Amino acid sequence: xxNIDQPTEMTATEGAIVQINCTYQTSGFNGLFWYxxxxxxxxxxxxxxxxxxxxxxxxxxSFLSRSKGYSYLLLKELQMKDSAxxxxxxxxxxxxxxxxxxxxxxxxx
Amino acid sequence: xxxxxxxxxxKITKRGQxxxxxxxxxxxxxxxxxxxxxxxxxxxxxxxxQNEAQLEKSRLLSDRxxxxxxxxxxxxxxxxxxxxxxxAMYLCASSLTFQYFGPGTRLLVx
Numbered sequence: 001x002x003n004i005d006q007p008t009e010m011t012a013t014e015g016a017i018v019q020i021n022c023t024y025q026t027s028g029f030n031g032l033f034w035y036x037x038x039x040x041x042x043x044x045x046x047x048x049x050x051x052x053x054x055x056x057x058x059x060x061x062s063f064l065s066r067s068k069g070y071s072y073l074l075l076k077e078l079q080m081k082d083s084a085x086x087x088x089x090x091x092x093x094x095x096x097x098x099x100x101x102x103x104x105x106x107x108x109x
Numbered sequence: 110x111x112x113x114x115x116x117x118x119x120k121i122t123k124r125g126q127x128x129x130x131x132x133x134x135x136x137x138x139x140x141x142x143x144x145x146x147x148x149x150x151x152x153x154x155x156x157x158x159q160n161e162a163q164l165e166k167s168r169l170l171s172d173r174x175x176x177x178x179x180x181x182x183x184x185x186x187x188x189x190x191x192x193x194x195x196x197a198m199y200l201c202a203s204s205l206t207f208q209y210f211g212p213g214t215r216l217l218v219x
Contacts, residue, residue, distance in 0.1 A: 041212065042211055097144075
């Protein structure tokens with residue numbers, strides 16, 4: 001995405017914790033989304049932040065700082081099946097999602 | 110399975126041919142979106158419907174592309190005179206609040 005930055009690749013160990021960062025610039029803002037996408041499959045909705053702070057959902061948590069244009073996705077107790085691309089996206093004041101290029105996470109034994 | 114279905118799942122066509130894809134959203138969702146995704150990139154917005162009204166179109170949607178949602182339920186995306194650069198995954202999503210994606214149609218233009 002033109003105004004969303006996230007690392008291209010990350011590698012982590014099974015059972016560990018990994019944090020995937022995302023920075024964004026947008027004139028309007030309706031929320032920050034994280035999607036998971038396995039190879040050859042459609043993106044799956046993971047989390048949504050519209051207010052600053054941490055949203056926790058099981059092994060996945062997402063954080064937002066609107067003033068800094070910054071979000072992260074935290075994955076705990078990593079499993080091999082968590083190997084996927086993680087997409088950060090925002091709705092810049094409208095309804096359409098603007099996505100980053102995604103972070104390819106590889107979970108190793 | 111999110112409840113959004115797309116057909117066909119795969120399409121191979123020759124350059125210059127027309128193709129049409131269908132999306133069936135989750136039944137109570139009034140908003141429907143089309144995105145395109147190429148390898149190593151995130152999905153890119155193409156167009157958006159609220160009920161049967163097409164409310165927004167991306168500059169990516171050239172005049173060879175047309176989308177309809179005639180009764181506010183299913184939607185079709187047609188590409189005329191396909192080009193090799195149209196090869197991509199075409200994703201449909203529907204929403205009341207959060208967008209849920211269908212499995213996509215993978216198009217290969219030879």
